[in-house]
Amino acid sequence: MTFRTLPSLQIGNHQARYPIIQGGMGIRISGASLASAVANAGGIGIISAVGLGFNSPYYDSNRRRGNFFEANKKALIDEIQKARQLSPHGIIGVNILVAARDYPDLAETAAANGADVIIAGAGLPLQLPEYTAEHPEVALVPIVSGVRAAQILCRKWKRNYGRLPDGLIVECPKTAGGHLGAKYEDLDSEALNTERVIPELATYLREQVKAEIPVIAAGGIWDREDIDRMLAKGANGVQMGTRFITTEECDAHPRYKEFHLQARPEDVTIVPSPVGLPGRALRNAFAEAAIAGSEDLEKRCIANCLKTCACRERKETYCIIRVLDRAARGDVENGLVFAGANAGRAQRIVPVAELMAELVGAHSQSSSTA
Numbered sequence: 001m002t003f004r005t006l007p008s009l010q011i012g013n014h015q016a017r018y019p020i021i022q023g024g025m026g027i028r029i030s031g032a033s034l035a036s037a038v039a040n041a042g043g044i045g046i047i048s049a050v051g052l053g054f055n056s057p058y059y060d061s062n063r064r065r066g067n068f069f070e071a072n073k074k075a076l077i078d079e080i081q082k083a084r085q086l087s088p089h090g091i092i093g094v095n096i097l098v099a100a101r102d103y104p105d106l107a108e109t110a111a112a113n114g115a116d117v118i119i120a121g122a123g124l125p126l127q128l129p130e131y132t133a134e135h136p137e138v139a140l141v142p143i144v145s146g147v148r149a150a151q152i153l154c155r156k157w158k159r160n161y162g163r164l165p166d167g168l169i170v171e172c173p174k175t176a177g178g179h180l181g182a183k184y185e186d187l188d189s190e191a192l193n194t195e196r197v198i199p200e201l202a203t204y205l206r207e208q209v210k211a212e213i214p215v216i217a218a219g220g221i222w223d224r225e226d227i228d229r230m231l232a233k234g235a236n237g238v239q240m241g242t243r244f245i246t247t248e249e250c251d252a253h254p255r256y257k258e259f260h261l262q263a264r265p266e267d268v269t270i271v272p273s274p275v276g277l278p279g280r281a282l283r284n285a286f287a288e289a290a291i292a293g294s295e296d297l298e299k300r301c302i303a304n305c306l307k308t309c310a311c312r313e314r315k316e317t318y319c320i321i322r323v324l325d326r327a328a329r330g331d332v333e334n335g336l337v338f339a340g341a342n343a344g345r346a347q348r349i350v351p352v353a354e355l356m357a358e359l360v361g362a363h364s365q366s367s368s369t370a
């Protein structure tokens with residue numbers, strides 16, 4: 001089947017050759033290696049800033065609650081520098097969680113250390129322009145659930161900072177991997193389905209805001225057909241997470257990639273999280289225990305990392321940093337392995353350049369070649 005040529009994607013001052021953003025994936029699933037490979041292949045590579053300090057030489061676990069925040073900052077600077085060395089001319093961004101206590105600090109650090117783009121999710125980043133004010137060249141891209149959130153954000157940013165977002169990402173709770181921006185009972189809601197929200201949001205931005213703000217679709221996007229479908233709905237680009245996990249350059253432990261490769265559709269499940277949002281992940285011993293609400297899960301707070309945390313405040317769920325880190329280092333049974341609904345569709349681990357060539361090529365035979 002022949003497809004038309006993909007358009008480029010303009011985000012602020014940055015023009016990506018292809019309209020593909022690799023979604024930020026924490027902890028250390030998308031670091032400098034994956035982000036730079038995607039950037040070199042013409043997409044936008046994103047480093048996830050979540051908990052980078054924990055598995056870094058800067059973290060001192062002997063101190064009370066460690067020096068987590070200081071380590072996060074230093075490790076983020078390292079990761080941006082590494083990505084920049086590997087991709088001197090590519091577009092490199094940083095993903096930051098608004099729900100994290102050190103979000104303002106990380107945003108400032110990312111902007112001051114050469115990030116081209118900052119993507120902020122898990123909460124509305126109402127004050128983000130304030131944290132990056134000294135670096136207006138950095139493009140700011142919030143993740144929103146729909147028109148209402150976009151409206152609040154555009155109004156506040158315009159009024160308080162005289163600027164608008166450089167792009168908006170809409171993530172589909174029915175398919176996306178990681179934390180989901182909807183309550184458990186709303187995950188399948190048609191009103192939140194990206195294919196419905198994208199045209200609504202594009203119309204709102206064009207007619208009410210009267211600005212050309214690119215809209216990015218995320219969640220469940222796997223192949224060229226999915227990309228074309230989203231562009232046809234009015235999206236200017238896509239953000240993809242799960243598909244980039246089974247690549248050679250993905251920063252996760254090889255066992256993590258292998259676990260994704262071996263997954264079957266029925267292994268994808270929903271787990272509760274201390275953040276207060278459900279998360280989509282692969283079924284394993286840890287996920288079973290989390291779903292069952294096991295008392296045995298480790299509840300000691302190691303870093304005071306979240307503004308609101310069910311584990312720290314009520315001894316419910318588990319310590320998110322600990323389990324994400326454990327999985328990323330290869331303990332795929334006792335760690336939290338986030339995954340989108342498409343997990344398991346990959347046939348083998350491929351270089352990012354090969355995957356990108358498949359996604360952007362004029363010809364695409366099938367989605368199962370990688």
Ligand SMILES: Cc1cc2nc3c(=O)[nH]c(=O)nc-3n(C[C@H](O)[C@H](O)[C@H](O)COP(=O)(O)O)c2cc1C
Binds near residue numbers: 219241
């Ligand atoms: C392993 C994993 C970790 C993720 N971590 C983050 C994160 O730290 N911050 C964030 O905003 N989104 C995170 N996400 C969401 C992705 O950035 C992306 O939006 C999502 O994976 C898109 O859905 P897809 O996996 O179906 O492509 C994560 C997703 C996965 C699979």
